[in-house]
Amino acid sequence: MMNQRKKGFVALGITALVTPLAIATGTTNAQAASCSTTAGPYQKQVEKFLGRPVDGRQSTADCQAIRAFQTTHSITPNIGYAGPVTWGVMDLMNKQKAVGKNPNRAGTCPVNKGRIACVDLTLQLSWIQDGGKLVYGPVPVRTGRDGYETRTGLKKIYWRNIDHVSSIYKVPMPYAQFFDGGQAFHSVGISVWAPPGSHGCVNLRRSDAKAYWNLLRDGDDVFVQGRKPGT
Structure with a gap:
């Protein structure tokens, strides 16, 4: 199990954004x-x-x-x-x-790191590169909502747990791969387009989370860039 410091930010957001009906x-x-x-x-x-x-x-x-x-x-x-x-x-x-099969067209995700998982917060997309080769994706993701933003920058996967359960929210996080202080890739049981977003984790559809689990390993790089709309 993770120590308390690593668990501190693990979360799965499922509360939808409600607009007042009368308005x-x-x-x-x-x-x-x-x-x-x-x-x-x-x-x-x-x-x-x-x-x-x-x-x-x-x-x-x-x-x-x-x-x-x-x-x-x-x-x-x-x-x-x-x-x-x-x-x-x-x-x-x-x-x-519209992105098609060239998510790193702008070259903003570093390709000189070997295998790397890229996350574009602006477009809510993720993909896996091996050098200049696109290995998997791009796939839609659900990242942190306002106040719980998925942190940007270059990170590394440091802990993986295929059957993880959040100690804070008591919800399952299948295929969890942690890369930054409790923020992780993992499968989610609702639509990855469901607003307003997670509590910081990068939510994936189950099939994509399973593919990420099989393709990535401890020590692999993760690069998070951009800004999620509404944050």
Whole structure:
């Protein structure tokens, strides 16, 4: 087990960002459980993302599609309203897709270190390089929320535990690989796009966390750069 100093920052954030209903949707609390009939400020962008007719008007089918997306990605309130949080997640997905298979195009993650795991906080992406060769990724990640930011800089993996459980939050952290004072790569049981973020760890989908576990070892480098939107 880790000593208390190393455990101090281990965390998994699962609390979603809640927008006051009366402000965001114009509904009353009694109507909060209902599907929103109000078009949101990002209605057209959300409709386009979801492949809906882009008319800027809220329909029952629009609301159901938006609500399904919100439920999948733990966006609350999940009432089908095209607000800034929902569009923010979609916009991030678009930007991640645009990166393609060249995440280190700018050369900001050092490739003279041999095997290295890179984390781009701005785009919420991670990948593994071996010198100039892209070994795995890029894959979406979920990093620290405001006040619990994933710390930037060059680090090294110093401890790995495939079945780790957080001593603070009592939640499982499968395939945990610690690289900075309790901050770690690990699998998460919710969407990696779920706002507002973790308590500092780099959350991965289970398949990606397993791949990272198999590809990385103690002493391998980790480079964290950028800034997560909203922090």
